[in-house]
Amino acid sequence: MKEFLYMGGYAFYVWTSYGIAMAVLIINLVLPIGRRRRLLADIARKARRARRSS
Amino acid sequence: MMKFFHKLGSPPYFYGFAGRLAPWLGIICLILLVIGLYDGLVVAPTDYQQGESYRIIYIHVPAAWMSLFIYMVMAVCAVLTMIWRVKIAEVIATASAPLGASFTFLALVTGSLWGKPMWGTWWVWDGRLTSELILLFLYLGIIALYNAVEDKRTAARSTAVLTLVGVVNIPIIHYSVIWWNTLHQGPTVTKLGAPSIDPRMLIPLLLMAMAFQFYYFAVVLMQARAEILERERNTAWVQQLPEVNGP
Numbered sequence: 001m002k003e004f005l006y007m008g009g010y011a012f013y014v015w016t017s018y019g020i021a022m023a024v025l026i027i028n029l030v031l032p033i034g035r036r037r038r039l040l041a042d043i044a045r046k047a048r049r050a051r052r053s054s
Numbered sequence: 055m056m057k058f059f060h061k062l063g064s065p066p067y068f069y070g071f072a073g074r075l076a077p078w079l080g081i082i083c084l085i086l087l088v089i090g091l092y093d094g095l096v097v098a099p100t101d102y103q104q105g106e107s108y109r110i111i112y113i114h115v116p117a118a119w120m121s122l123f124i125y126m127v128m129a130v131c132a133v134l135t136m137i138w139r140v141k142i143a144e145v146i147a148t149a150s151a152p153l154g155a156s157f158t159f160l161a162l163v164t165g166s167l168w169g170k171p172m173w174g175t176w177w178v179w180d181g182r183l184t185s186e187l188i189l190l191f192l193y194l195g196i197i198a199l200y201n202a203v204e205d206k207r208t209a210a211r212s213t214a215v216l217t218l219v220g221v222v223n224i225p226i227i228h229y230s231v232i233w234w235n236t237l238h239q240g241p242t243v244t245k246l247g248a249p250s251i252d253p254r255m256l257i258p259l260l261l262m263a264m265a266f267q268f269y270y271f272a273v274v275l276m277q278a279r280a281e282i283l284e285r286e287r288n289t290a291w292v293q294q295l296p297e298v299n300g301p
Contacts, residue, residue: 004096007106007107008100008105009105009106010105010106010171013110013167013168013171014106016167017163018091018095018113020160020163020164021160024156024159024160028156029276031277032273032276033276035277036283039283039287043293043298044297044299047299
């Protein structure tokens, strides 16, 4: 395990690459989920308000 | 078949269809990613020249392929936007741009992290690296232009023009390692004939490439749904969605 993490002395380069990649993938996955959730909440709020005032 | 594509062009149908499809694509991506990572980091043998540092290839090369693939998707969408004004094409192009920029960024950063131990430098201004950097700027320019124009349909048409102008960069990136002298290695997988890479190293590379591919398809659908929702928020079908109306 220790040898695996050591990556033949290239640990910094290899693990930074994989770490940044995973971070980028996760951020791009979370962004649309949050965006859609916020939009839906906003649209639903405005729809409720429109129903009440009519 | 044509009827299906015709239906897919309508925002309400696409919204529902993408919502059903995206989770499956995500699951396939996750499976490929887990196998690919294990295969690439643990199973694949050490490179006789580069030692363990070569394992960056399993991020770097799939990310670079995706940076080109996504641009081509956007170029096709640009054509559909300009000629037939297909709304869904506008949406897909818009949803793709941040993903394309992300993969280009990844290709550049991991390339840099690979270049430092192998070439002794983080960066060289050669054909491959420079043209890939231009690709990143193209993506960022497309995103900025889209956000700068108020009306989204006008914005989509303007970005379509910019996208098509930028297509000229794609073959330059691909052939840059052949045309110009460079530190970057030539193509080993996509060249004609058998790839000059050990199959035990090639298989995880292809797995990771497929994982990234499915990741893109899943996330672009999710991003496209959000984009559709924003554009069509005042239409009757959005108002009638169970997510909006309550159960």
